[in-house]
Amino acid sequence: MAALLLGACAVGPDYQRPELDLPATPRVELGQGEGATLADIAWFELFEDRELRQLIELALAQNLDLRSALARILEAGDRARLAGAGPYPTILASINSTPSPGAGSSDTSYSAGLVFGWELDLFGKLRRASEAARAELLATEEGARAVMVSLVAGVASTYFQIRELDRSIAIVERTIDSQADSLALVRNLKDSGVVSAAEENQASALVASSRARLPALKRNRLIAENALALLLGLAPQPLVAAPDRHAAPTLPAFRVGLPADLLSDRPDVRAAERRLQAATARVGVAIANRFPFPTIGLNAFAGRFATSIGDLVDDGSDVFSWGPVASVPLLDFGRTRAAVGIADAQLLQATEGYKSSVLGALRELADAAAGFEAAGTIIDFTEQRAEAAAEVLRLQRQRFRQGVVAYLEVLDAERQLLSAELELAQAEFDRVQRFIDLYRAFGGGADERRLAGSLETLRQQLDVKADRTIERPPRD
Numbered sequence: 130m131a132a133l134l135l136g137a138c139a140v141g142p143d144y145q146r147p148e149l150d151l152p153a154t155p156r157v158e159l160g161q162g163e164g165a166t167l168a169d170i171a172w173f174e175l176f177e178d179r180e181l182r183q184l185i186e187l188a189l190a191q192n193l194d195l196r197s198a199l200a201r202i203l204e205a206g207d208r209a210r211l212a213g214a215g216p217y218p219t220i221l222a223s224i225n226s227t228p229s230p231g232a233g234s235s236d237t238s239y240s241a242g243l244v245f246g247w248e249l250d251l252f253g254k255l256r257r258a259s260e261a262a263r264a265e266l267l268a269t270e271e272g273a274r275a276v277m278v279s280l281v282a283g284v285a286s287t288y289f290q291i292r293e294l295d296r297s298i299a300i301v302e303r304t305i306d307s308q309a310d311s312l313a314l315v316r317n318l319k320d321s322g323v324v325s326a327a328e329e330n331q332a333s334a335l336v337a338s339s340r341a342r343l344p345a346l347k348r349n350r351l352i353a354e355n356a357l358a359l360l361l362g363l364a365p366q367p368l369v370a371a372p373d374r375h376a377a378p379t380l381p382a383f384r385v386g387l388p389a390d391l392l393s394d395r396p397d398v399r400a401a402e403r404r405l406q407a408a409t410a411r412v413g414v415a416i417a418n419r420f421p422f423p424t425i426g427l428n429a430f431a432g433r434f435a436t437s438i439g440d441l442v443d444d445g446s447d448v449f450s451w452g453p454v455a456s457v458p459l460l461d462f463g464r465t466r467a468a469v470g471i472a473d474a475q476l477l478q479a480t481e482g483y484k485s486s487v488l489g490a491l492r493e494l495a496d497a498a499a500g501f502e503a504a505g506t507i508i509d510f511t512e513q514r515a516e517a518a519a520e521v522l523r524l525q526r527q528r529f530r531q532g533v534v535a536y537l538e539v540l541d542a543e544r545q546l547l548s549a550e551l552e553l554a555q556a557e558f559d560r561v562q563r564f565i566d567l568y569r570a571f572g573g574g575a576d577e578r579r580l581a582g583s584l585e586t587l588r589q590q591l592d593v594k595a596d597r598t599i600e601r602p603p604r605d
Contacts, residue, residue, distance in 0.1 A: 139253020140422065141413020144406045147480055149487055151389050156495035159385050159502060167383045168394040168571040172281045175568065176378045180369065181288050184361065188284045189579050191362035195280055198273035199580075199587050205262075205269040212262035215255035218247035218427075226438070240448065241441050242432010249425045254417030261410035268403035273584075274396035274575040280360065281574035286565050287357045288369065289378075293558035294350040296375035297551055301342050304547045308336045311543070315536060328536045335540050339547065377557035380564050385498075386571060391490045395572035401479075401486035408472070408479035415472035419465040423457035490570070497566040504560035511556045515549040522546050 173182050189195065221244045226237050250256055312332045318324045355365040392398055416422070429451035435441045458465055522542040528534045568574065 139256055139413055140416045141253070141257055142409055144409040146402065147405075147484060149392075149484065151392075151487075152491070154387070156491070156498070159498055165383065166386050166390075166571075167568055168386060168390070168573045170381065170383060170568075170573060172285075172574050172576065175285070175381060178288075178378060181285060184288060184357070184368070185281055185284050188280055188361045189277065189576070189583065192280050192360060193362050195273070195276050195583070196362075196587065198269075198276040199584050202266070202269050202273055202584060203588060203591065205266040209259070209262040209266040212255075212259040215248075215258055216250045218245060220245050223430075223432075238434065238436050239438045239441055239445075240430070240432055240434045241445075242430055242448070245427075245429035245431075245451070247427045249427070251425055252417045252422045254414055254422075254424075257410045257413035257417065261407040261414065264403045264407035264410060268400045268407065271396040271400035271403060273580060275400060277576065277580060278396060278569055278572060278574035281576075282565050282569040284357065284360050286562055287353055287360065289558055289561050289565070290353045291350055291357070291369045292372065292375070292377075293554060294346055294353065295371055296554045296558070298343065298346050298350070299375050300547070300550045300554060301339055301346065304543070304550075305336060305339045305343075308332070308339055308543060311539070312336050318536075324536055331537060331540055335544060338544075375554075377561055380561070385567075388491055388494065391494065391572065392487065395490050396575055398483075398486050398490050398572075401483040405476075405479040405483045408476040412469070412472040412476055415465070415469040418458070419469055420458050423455050426454045428452060428454050493566075493570040497563060497570040500563035501560065501567050504556065504563045508553070508556045508560060511549065511553045515546070515553045518542070518546040518549040 172185060222242075223244045224239075224241045226239050228237055248255065312329075312335075315324055315329050315332045319326065319329050354368055357368055358365050361368070386394065392402075429449075431449045432447075433441050433445035434448045435445035522539070522545075525534060525539045525542040529536055529539050
């Protein structure tokens, strides 16, 4: 009865979430909008792009960082099962020889039987250890979800970076064709004495300048595609075909949540809290190992005893013994005290780590919201600039044909239009990138079904490998 009453309590602090002073509204408000909350939108519903979906599916199946995170879940699960078995007894089959001088014809005695051992968890040490292991398992699962969120965002971001470069390449190639036609016209006009050699050289220099942009753009596209291949767990190779259309994708309708929602929406924040919970439980383990808390258990043996190993079966004596076991640390020169100090320091680290994780999430949210809001305004003004530059080029070409302006004015207008079109392409795809950042900041992108499926696949692979390990190796 005393053991049951003592077992109902556990030494050490119980976990409580730290008090956080969270703002009631976001640093940058985007308005509520329509549709689902951004964190609740599945990644395959973000963009109507079949190729992107296939790439993300492949990344979720093959990304090496995600597979490592899943393997850590399997490890943490076995550790949790190991710690969870602590409060239960153990039964071992045992054959022992014990030196016993003066026992008669033999100076060694032999015993064979079953050994029973059970540590009574009177002060909750084993339960605290199990609690810590379970919290670490949950933290590892949340860590895998965080890896998945980053992976989905990384694949989408890299894919649209490639699409932006495709559009820039198409703009430059179209501009080169137009400038080449203009250069041919200038050369004809020079042969007719209408323009000078200086204007011909200026037109030629403009074509060369535009052509010089292409190698850098194609190089950047190759680098981005190589980065995408790494995310997919592949060697560098072509992955994204050049599209027929170069428009930026349409963004889905969405609502934004409040800063307090990050505590439940972001897996990295949830993982930090689980690690804090584990650290809290480990303080209880360290305290239970210190004076004045004893370790109390029960040992038993059932089997046969003989002074000769050959007599164990026929002439041995049946033996059954049992008795309690108790120990209490008295003098360990500060070992257990240091262990408590270590656990307390780790608890403080986990507490500050959790707070830092929350503040980091708030900052990412504010940065992403500010970037997304600014991107829309930048597009509006860049569109106005591109439209104005196109109209200027049209008028300058018309005025040049009428002999009102020199061809230098036309060349300058072509240069301004190319710059404006490239900036518009960058601005439109930059808004997509800022949307992806916002989606990631809210913790969107985790897919529970695929996570569970990938985990089960990896577990089966490990089971097959374990079966092969215990097989007899083939002879040379």
